[in-house]
Amino acid sequence: MVRLVVLSLLAIAVLMAGCAPLPPQPEDQTVTAQELPEWQDGMMGPFTDGQHHPAVASLFAKAENARQQQQWRKAMTYLDQARQIQPRNPAIFYRAAWVSLQLGDAAQAEQLLQRGLVFAQGDDELTRRLQLLLAEALDAQGRTAEADRLRVDVGRR
Amino acid sequence: MEAAAAEQLDRLESRHTGLKDQLETAAVITSVDGGEVRALLGSRKPEFFGFNRALAAKRAIGSLAKPVVYLTALQSGRYHWGTPLDDRPVNVAGPGGQLWQPQNYDHRSHGIIPMIDGLVNSYNQATARLGMTVGLGQVAETFSKLGLTADVPPYPSILLGSISLSPFEVAGMYQTIASQGFVMPLRTIEAVTTAQGETLSSYSLRGEQAFDPAMMQWLRYGLEQVAERGTARRLTQQLPGPLAAKTGTSDDQRDAWFAGFDNRHLGIIWVGRDDNQPMPFAGSSAALPVWLETFRLAGSEPLPAATALKMAAVNDRGELVGSGCRGTLYPFISKRLPADLPECEAQPPAAPDKEKKSWLDWLF
Numbered sequence: 050m051v052r053l054v055v056l057s058l059l060a061i062a063v064l065m066a067g068c069a070p071l072p073p074q075p076e077d078q079t080v081t082a083q084e085l086p087e088w089q090d091g092m093m094g095p096f097t098d099g100q101h102h103p104a105v106a107s108l109f110a111k112a113e114n115a116r117q118q119q120q121w122r123k124a125m126t127y128l129d130q131a132r133q134i135q136p137r138n139p140a141i142f143y144r145a146a147w148v149s150l151q152l153g154d155a156a157q158a159e160q161l162l163q164r165g166l167v168f169a170q171g172d173d174e175l176t177r178r179l180q181l182l183l184a185e186a187l188d189a190q191g192r193t194a195e196a197d198r199l200r201v202d203v204g205r206r
Numbered sequence: 207m208e209a210a211a212a213e214q215l216d217r218l219e220s221r222h223t224g225l226k227d228q229l230e231t232a233a234v235i236t237s238v239d240g241g242e243v244r245a246l247l248g249s250r251k252p253e254f255f256g257f258n259r260a261l262a263a264k265r266a267i268g269s270l271a272k273p274v275v276y277l278t279a280l281q282s283g284r285y286h287w288g289t290p291l292d293d294r295p296v297n298v299a300g301p302g303g304q305l306w307q308p309q310n311y312d313h314r315s316h317g318i319i320p321m322i323d324g325l326v327n328s329y330n331q332a333t334a335r336l337g338m339t340v341g342l343g344q345v346a347e348t349f350s351k352l353g354l355t356a357d358v359p360p361y362p363s364i365l366l367g368s369i370s371l372s373p374f375e376v377a378g379m380y381q382t383i384a385s386q387g388f389v390m391p392l393r394t395i396e397a398v399t400t401a402q403g404e405t406l407s408s409y410s411l412r413g414e415q416a417f418d419p420a421m422m423q424w425l426r427y428g429l430e431q432v433a434e435r436g437t438a439r440r441l442t443q444q445l446p447g448p449l450a451a452k453t454g455t456s457d458d459q460r461d462a463w464f465a466g467f468d469n470r471h472l473g474i475i476w477v478g479r480d481d482n483q484p485m486p487f488a489g490s491s492a493a494l495p496v497w498l499e500t501f502r503l504a505g506s507e508p509l510p511a512a513t514a515l516k517m518a519a520v521n522d523r524g525e526l527v528g529s530g531c532r533g534t535l536y537p538f539i540s541k542r543l544p545a546d547l548p549e550c551e552a553q554p555p556a557a558p559d560k561e562k563k564s565w566l567d568w569l570f
Binding site: 122123126136137160163164166167170171 | 237386387388413414415419513
């Protein structure tokens with residue numbers, strides 16, 4: 050009987066250890082369209098939207114703060130730091146691309162979105178969201194025909 | 207990496223008399239995502255100050271040029287990994303117009319082979335034929351599209367790597383493949399900031415997309431097969447795969463090269479002699495062990511699945527066939543696969559399988 054109790058306690062302890070809230074590894078985080086701020090008619094929701102790795106979430110909060118004061122370079126600095134932590138997170142590329150557009154650097158926004166798209170492969174909704182912003186970046190460079198074609202493609206899916 | 211290089215070179219030299227302290231090495235390790243240089247080795251003696259072979263020693267790249275030829279073929283839209291290639295003797299013209307007949311490493315020709323085998327086994331004859339069919343101009347263009355700024359003269363000998371490049375230049379080209387199509391300048395500086403810590407110019411943002419990521423995954427499949435069952439198979443025998451790699455050996459074994467990447471890092475290794483004399487080693491025996499040891503010590507991470515590819519069956523003539531048909535499976539870019547695949551060809555009716563009878567049937 051004693052043995053049974055000890056064994057059960059051990060089993061429970063092992064199970065609890067498994068449930069202990071360990072912070073996820075930055076690389077293991079899955080990113081979906083939920084992690085992108087809402088975007089409509091050129092207006093973007095708060096950078097803090099979505100679920101993120103704690104280190105990235107804290108940098109997003111700082112970037113959001115800078116953004117509210119229209120300190121675009123400062124916002125970009127925080128997003129760069131976030132990219133150092135998660136170099137393949139499309140949600141960071143998305144925010145950085147939007148800030149690039151505010152800085153008037155549409156070519157950079159385009160490159161960032163294209164890199165984000167590589168890591169969004171296999172997630173249709175995430176891809177669609179990145180492409181919609183990419184169309185803006187193309188428009189801003191005067192490539193309206195390309196942008197329109199992309200929007201039609203996105204709409205068809 | 208210094209330790210790995212020193213150990214491997216000592217080991218190689220100990221196997222051959224008269225080689226003591228003759229071998230030199232150079233290496234570049236970069237991060238796949240940002241193109242940051244993580245390690246640069248300019249000599250087997252790290253304390254040696256002066257000539258940095260990783261940046262300044264330009265040597266013939268040998269078979270490290272082959273992926274460029276196969277990428278050109280894949281991009282043309284006329285080839286896939288199952289396309290039959292001809293691996294028979296072929297005459298190739300050099301810069302002076304002289305003709306030479308490239309030999310395969312095993313001094314044999316292998317007849318008709320699927321294209322993947324040309325890269326996996328690094329067959330010179332099949333690759334030279336392929337390169338001349340897709341066009342030397344196109345191959346030269348692919349070199350520059352991969353980010354190579356050095357001049358690539360459109361001579362057939364470039365197909366087998368007669369151009370001389372530094373390990374750093376080679377790393378720049380392979381970086382584009384490893385990063386799924388982005389040409390990015392390799393750099394050691396992350397960003398330039400103001401005194402307040404604001405980023406003025408972030409280098410990791412620079413990266414022009416030169417190739418469709420799906421195309422790079424398609425090429426990567428070939429390089430993964432090199433590490434799986436080809437000239438670099440020692441890699442996956444000792445480290446968890448998939449890994450992507452290519453071995454290279456220049457004429458008369460003057461230069462041994464190795465290029466390989468995992469999910470995080472790209473490594474380019476060169477081993478040779480400063481006097482450019484032949485060595486008794488090939489890329490797979492001299493440069494590969496340095497890469498292997500470095501990645502073993504630093505920790506390697508397998509490449510992720512190629513999400514843009516889908517396997518489809520191909521018949522002996524290299525034509526796509528329906529999923530239930532007889533054929534060999536090769537990867538294709540999913541979005542380019544035709545929706546309706548042709549019907550199966552009539553197969554000679556297979557002999558009906560005799561129903562297997564177990565000893566129980568015999569018993570009753």
